[in-house]
Amino acid sequence: MNLLSSREIRLERRPVGSPVLEDFSLHTVEVPAPAEGLVRVRNLWMSVDPYMGGRLYDNHDSYVPPYRLNHPLDGGAVGVVVDSADSQFKPGDIVFSQYGWREIYNAPAKRLRRIDTDGLPPEAFLGIAGVTGRTAYVGLFSIGQIKAGETVYVSAAAGAVGSAAVQMAKIAGCTVIGSAGGKEKCDYLRSIGADHVIDYKSEDLEAALKAAAPEGIDFYFDNVGGPQLEAALNAMKTFGRIALCGMISQYNESGVSGPGNIVQILAKRLTVRGFILGDHEDERPAFERDVRDWIKSGQLKWQQTVEHGIANAPAAFLKLFKGGNIGKMVVKLSD
Amino acid sequence: MNLLSSREIRLERRPVGSPVLEDFSLHTVEVPAPAEGLVRVRNLWMSVDPYMGGRLYDNHDSYVPPYRLNHPLDGGAVGVVVDSADSQFKPGDIVFSQYGWREIYNAPAKRLRRIDTDGLPPEAFLGIAGVTGRTAYVGLFSIGQIKAGETVYVSAAAGAVGSAAVQMAKIAGCTVIGSAGGKEKCDYLRSIGADHVIDYKSEDLEAALKAAAPEGIDFYFDNVGGPQLEAALNAMKTFGRIALCGMISQYNESGVSGPGNIVQILAKRLTVRGFILGDHEDERPAFERDVRDWIKSGQLKWQQTVEHGIANAPAAFLKLFKGGNIGKMVVKLSD
Numbered sequence: 001m002n003l004l005s006s007r008e009i010r011l012e013r014r015p016v017g018s019p020v021l022e023d024f025s026l027h028t029v030e031v032p033a034p035a036e037g038l039v040r041v042r043n044l045w046m047s048v049d050p051y052m053g054g055r056l057y058d059n060h061d062s063y064v065p066p067y068r069l070n071h072p073l074d075g076g077a078v079g080v081v082v083d084s085a086d087s088q089f090k091p092g093d094i095v096f097s098q099y100g101w102r103e104i105y106n107a108p109a110k111r112l113r114r115i116d117t118d119g120l121p122p123e124a125f126l127g128i129a130g131v132t133g134r135t136a137y138v139g140l141f142s143i144g145q146i147k148a149g150e151t152v153y154v155s156a157a158a159g160a161v162g163s164a165a166v167q168m169a170k171i172a173g174c175t176v177i178g179s180a181g182g183k184e185k186c187d188y189l190r191s192i193g194a195d196h197v198i199d200y201k202s203e204d205l206e207a208a209l210k211a212a213a214p215e216g217i218d219f220y221f222d223n224v225g226g227p228q229l230e231a232a233l234n235a236m237k238t239f240g241r242i243a244l245c246g247m248i249s250q251y252n253e254s255g256v257s258g259p260g261n262i263v264q265i266l267a268k269r270l271t272v273r274g275f276i277l278g279d280h281e282d283e284r285p286a287f288e289r290d291v292r293d294w295i296k297s298g299q300l301k302w303q304q305t306v307e308h309g310i311a312n313a314p315a316a317f318l319k320l321f322k323g324g325n326i327g328k329m330v331v332k333l334s335d
Numbered sequence: 336m337n338l339l340s341s342r343e344i345r346l347e348r349r350p351v352g353s354p355v356l357e358d359f360s361l362h363t364v365e366v367p368a369p370a371e372g373l374v375r376v377r378n379l380w381m382s383v384d385p386y387m388g389g390r391l392y393d394n395h396d397s398y399v400p401p402y403r404l405n406h407p408l409d410g411g412a413v414g415v416v417v418d419s420a421d422s423q424f425k426p427g428d429i430v431f432s433q434y435g436w437r438e439i440y441n442a443p444a445k446r447l448r449r450i451d452t453d454g455l456p457p458e459a460f461l462g463i464a465g466v467t468g469r470t471a472y473v474g475l476f477s478i479g480q481i482k483a484g485e486t487v488y489v490s491a492a493a494g495a496v497g498s499a500a501v502q503m504a505k506i507a508g509c510t511v512i513g514s515a516g517g518k519e520k521c522d523y524l525r526s527i528g529a530d531h532v533i534d535y536k537s538e539d540l541e542a543a544l545k546a547a548a549p550e551g552i553d554f555y556f557d558n559v560g561g562p563q564l565e566a567a568l569n570a571m572k573t574f575g576r577i578a579l580c581g582m583i584s585q586y587n588e589s590g591v592s593g594p595g596n597i598v599q600i601l602a603k604r605l606t607v608r609g610f611i612l613g614d615h616e617d618e619r620p621a622f623e624r625d626v627r628d629w630i631k632s633g634q635l636k637w638q639q640t641v642e643h644g645i646a647n648a649p650a651a652f653l654k655l656f657k658g659g660n661i662g663k664m665v666v667k668l669s670d
Contacts, residue, residue: 225597225598225601229597230593244597244600244601245601258565258593258594258595258596258597259593259597260593261593262560262564262579262593262594263560264609265579265607265608265609266579266580266609266610266611267609267611268609269608269609269610269611269614270608270609271606271607271608272600272606272607272608273600273604273605273606273607274599274600274601274602274603274604274605275601275604276601276602276604279604
C-alpha cells in the first residue's frame with residue numbers, strides 16, 4: 001500500500017465570536033500511493049492568511065466558500081512531489097497548491113502548479129513572489145493606477161501585503177506613508193524605505209496623516225478597514241483613489257459600524273474599489289517578471305514570521321489577528 | 336437713482352442640529368441701476384436643493400464653501416434682464432445664475448448664462464433641463480456607465496434627480512428599481528415607468544431589493560446614503576458600481592455611523608464613486624442635446640413642487656429634508 005502518515009488540521013466547530021484554538025483539531029490520516037492521474041506531495045511550507053478568518057463562519061455571502069466542519073482546512077502551500085502517477089510531474093518537483101493545513105496529500109495534476117524557484121527560497125512563493133506580493137502589485141498598479149510623484153498611504157504596512165506595497169510604491173517613484181502598531185514594526189517600515197511612518201497605537205492617525213501629507217493622499221491601499229479607513233477618508237486628496245484589499249479588523253466581527261464619513265467619497269469625488277486577486281490572473285506574467293527583477297536587484301526585500309510544525313498552524317493563524325507578525329506569516333512543515 | 340426694492344433671505348445664525356426657520360431672516364435692500372459691465376436681473380424662479388443643507392454649517396471640509404452669516408444665501412435661479420450695462424445682455428433676456436434667494440440683483444455679465452428656452456418653461460432649467468437633469472445624466476452615463484439590459488436601482492427616486500434618473504435609465508434600456516417613501520411617491524414612480532417600486536417606509540428594503548433583482552443590482556444611483564446604502568451594498572451584483580450623488584440623510588447630521596457592511600465593497604469587488612456636477616462641464620453639450628430630444632419626444636417627463644414668494648423660500652428648503660416634495664422643489668419669485 002505504501003501508506004504515508006500525514007497530520008492535518010480540521011475545523012472542529014465554527015467560532016462563536018473570535019476564533020480560538022479549540023475551534024481546530026489535529027488528526028492523523030494515511031495517504032496511499034497516488035492512483036493514475038494523481039500526484040503525492042509532501043508540503044514544505046503552508047500559508048496562514050487573514051482571509052481564512054472569514055471562511056471559519058457559515059457565511060455564504062462571502063467571496064470564498066466557508067470551510068467545512070470536520071474537514072481539513074485549505075490554503076496556499078508549497079511542497080515537493082514524492083511520487084507521481086501523472087506524466088506532467090516527477091519526484092522532486094516543487095509545486096504550489098491550495099492543499100495547505102496538511103503534511104502530505106494526493107492531488108490531481110491540474111490542481112498543482114510547478115514553480116521554477118529560480119534561486120528564491122520556496123516559501124517566497126507563499127509571500128513576496130506569490131499571492132501576497134501579487135496582491136500588492138495588482139492593488140497599486142491595476143486598481144490604484146499609481147504614478148510617480150503621487151502620495152500613497154498603506155495601512156497594516158508591516159504586514160505581508162503592506163510591506164510589499166510600501167516597497168513597490170517606492171520603486172514606482174511615490175512618496176509612501178505606512179502605518180503599523182508598535183515600535184518594532186515602525187522601525188521595520190523605516191528600514192524598507194517608507195517616507196513617513198505612523199504608529200497608530202501611539203499617534204492620532206488622522207492628524208499624523210495630515211502632517212505627513214498636507215496636500216492629501218492620492219491613493220490609499222486599505223488593508224484593514226474600520227477606523228483606519230475612516231481616518232484616511234478625511235485625509236484623501238480630491239479625486240483620490242482607495243483600494244479595499246483586506247479588512248482584517250472586520251473578518252471576525254459582525255455588526256461593526258462603518259466609517260461615519262462616507263460622505264467624503266462624495267465630497268472629494270473619491271473612487272473606492274474592492275478587489276480580489278482571482279480576478280486579475282492576466283496580470284500574473286507581468287508580476288512574475290517584475291518581482292524577480294526587483295528581488296534580484298535588491299530593491300524588494302521581505303521578512304517573514306516562521307512557526308514550525310502542523311500542530312502549531314492554528315496558533316500561527318490566530319496570531320494574525322493579534323498583530324503578532326511582521327511580514328508574511330508562514331508555517332514550516334518539513335525540510 | 337432708479338432704485339428697485341428687493342427682498343432677500345440671509346443666514347441669521349448657523350443651525351444647531353437640524354436647520355429651523357429661525358436660522359433664516361428676510362431683508363429688504365435697494366438695488367441701483369447697473370454700473371458699467373453689470374446687468375440688473377429680476378428673478379423669476381429660484382431653486383432649493385439638498386446640498387445647500389451642508390452649506391449652513393461652518394464646515395470648511397465640504398466641497399462647497401459655507402454660507403456666510405448675515406449675507407444672502409445663493410443658489411440656482413432663472414431671471415429676466417431688466418437693465419443691462421453690458422453689451423452681451425439686453426432687457427428681456429432669460430438668464431441662469433447662482434444669485435438665488437433674492438428678488439432682484441446686479442451681477443457682472445460673466446456670472447450670467449443666457450438660456451435659449453426653446454419652448455420649455457424657464458423653471459425647467461432649474462430642474463430637468465438644468466442641474467438636476469444633468470446630475471442624473473452624468474451619474475448614469477459617465478459615472479455609472481450603464482448599458483442596456485442592466486439592472487439599475489435609484490433611491491429617492493421620486494425626487495428631482497431620482498425621477499430624472501429613473502426615466503433616463505429606462506430610455507437607456509435598463510430594468511429600473513426605484514425606492515421612495517409613501518404611496519403617493521410610489522404611484523408617481525410607477526407613472527414614470529419604474530419597473531419595480533419599493534416603499535421604504537412600509538417594506539423591508541433589503542428583502543424588496545433582493546426580490547426585485549434576484550440576480551443583483553448592476554448599478555446603484557445613491558441619492559441618500561445611510562441605511563439605504565447599507566441595504567444596497569448587500570443587494571449588489573459582483574463587480575457592481577455605485578455612484579454617490581446626494582446624501583440627503585447625512586447633510587444635517589454629524590457623527591452618523593456609516594454602513595456596517597463596507598466589507599461588501601471588497602467581497603463583491605464593487606466600484607464606489609462620488610461625483611459632483613462641476614467636474615463634468617464637458618458633458619454639458621451632449622446632455623443639452625439629449626434632454627431636449629427626450630422632452631420633445633415625450634420620453635422624459637418631470638414634476639415639480641412650487642412654493643410662492645421669497646418669504647416662503649426657507650420653508651420650501653426645509654421641506655426637502657422632510658420628504659415633502661415630489662420632483663423638483665422650486666420657488667416662484669415673480670411672473
